[in-house]
Amino acid sequence: MALRDFFISLSENEAISTAAQNYGFKLGAQHIVAGANLQEVIESVRTLNEQGIACTIDNLGEFVTEEATAIQAKDEILALIEAIHSEQLNAHISLKPSQLGLDIDIDFCYDNLHEIVEHANECGIFVNFDMEDSPRLQMTFDMLKELQKSFNNVGTVIQAYLHRAKGDIENFKDSRLRVVKGAYKESEEIAYQDQLEIDINFLELIEYHLTHGLFTSIATHDHNIINHVKYFVEQYNIPKEKFEFQLLYGFRKDLQVELAREGYQVCVYVPYGEDWYGYFMRLLAERPQNINLVTKRVFNKKTNTVLAVAAGAFVLGRLTKRK
Template identity: 60%
Template sequence: MLKDIFMGLSQNQLLNSAAKKYGLKMGAQSVVAGTNIPEVIKSIKELNAQGISCTVDNLGEFVFKEEEATAAKEQILQVIEAIHENQVDAHISLKPTQVGLDIDYTFCLNNVREIVDKASQYQMFINIDMEDFKHLELTFNLLDDLSLEYDNVGTVIQAYFHNALEYVERYKNYRIRLVKGAYKESDEIAYQDKKDIDANYIKLIEWHLLNGKFTSIATHDHRIINHVKEFVKRNDISKDKYEFQMLYGFRKELQLKLASEGYNFCTYVPFGNDWYGYFMRRLAERPQNLNLVAKQVFNKKTNTIIGVAAGAFLLGRLTTTKDKKKKRK
């Protein structure tokens, strides 16, 4: 139920617009590394100083107009230039829908190609983030098309999909980020139980560590991290073959600990005013994240806004359920 609430909130365009108005005053500064490029570069420098590399996400949701997608592309190009000019250790993560996937495939491909081309000039990696299932094959198509011209591009594979291992095997020669999955999907295509997802996640990690090019293990779960530590030691897997990843603002002490132990560590660094959908999905993905950020993020204003929004969402669900029952009668 809690996951459904936050997933419903993440897709509410009205609340997304309201969140932009409040900006990071709502407390999201703990999990979003600024609203502009100078601020995110400052955050990257601070992480680099602690032995942590970064992947930067220029946040954006609900892009259905070409001019908005083009503006997002231009912003990402500016971030690439800023990373190069400041000589910081960072690369780019981007969502295809932000640069036009819901508008037109060719339009989106051209936008992503321009980004990948610019990054390739600076030997910079571009990670194509994976979104919900309806965009999955289109995103793989982007990767396939771009790989004909460039070798600095990879993507994400979500462990909650039943056939995730097929995707891992298909893209074993790519740098791949493995995640559990953050979108609400049907039980026909995705595991729903946490134990099943965790088991599949570990299976994917082990397979790709043994057979893949480079594995980014994106999790806050210390049990899985400890399992990976033992697995790589037991199988004599070089640290150059993998990295751990976590989100900016989450489990900071563990991030620093892993980096200090000599593991490659990368922090996923989101920035921008369009933070709302991203933040709600993080809470939906792992309700424990509420505990991780509660003291840092939630103030009275945040609690009120999210509480009212959650109440409205639940009321909508209850009303819909009642209407369905009436129709059945």
């Protein structure tokens, strides 16, 4: 847990995050982020589509405190929806409500989300609300419920480390859901702290939604979980059209292609933009084993993996001070 907390604390360091936006792509962020702008991410998605792999695209950004920044993010997402539609890509949208003003004013955020979901609905595109930390949890669920009164193209994420997750997945069983383990720092009163407990709950949530829910996105690179799901859906005669394996851009490309060739639906989570650092650190916090997958791409391959992450944070911090 100490290593997990370390990565989460780095994800919340504003100085390092600012430096990452300026220097990240020079340090190798392009290996885990599909581009700095809309044109670049569209090319990346097209390449994945040609391999029979769908995408969910995330315009990176979160915890916005200025209305102008939130409106800029909304406009970027609207342009992304238009590009997916015009290019006829096999892709949908993932977004974070805090990027669209949740921390400013909930009504302001809801209006931005409504505009995005409405335009996506007109274009036949699904929108997924990425779930954030616990103070933002219920507000996001409440806005989702309100939007679902008018639209059926919106869903969200259930985080397996939260004690309340079973109730939430039952509450949203008629929604398309992505099931994840969870990557924010939460207290033991709110969340499981033991990785085994999280894994057990993760599998129970997946099984529940596969048998009771609308559509399940299973977000994992874990072979054991993937193999368990394969066996489970075969035993319960669950059609492959009711679920997908969702993996991260830049990770386990061999596994992505392998699953697609086996006839499973595969979706790659494709982030883009300059604000990549918080995403990167929570990626490591969610599953520390990801260190081996990430650092060999982003940092020097000859560097010890744990030291590489710390060194990267130190370098970015030094660059910030020089500015």
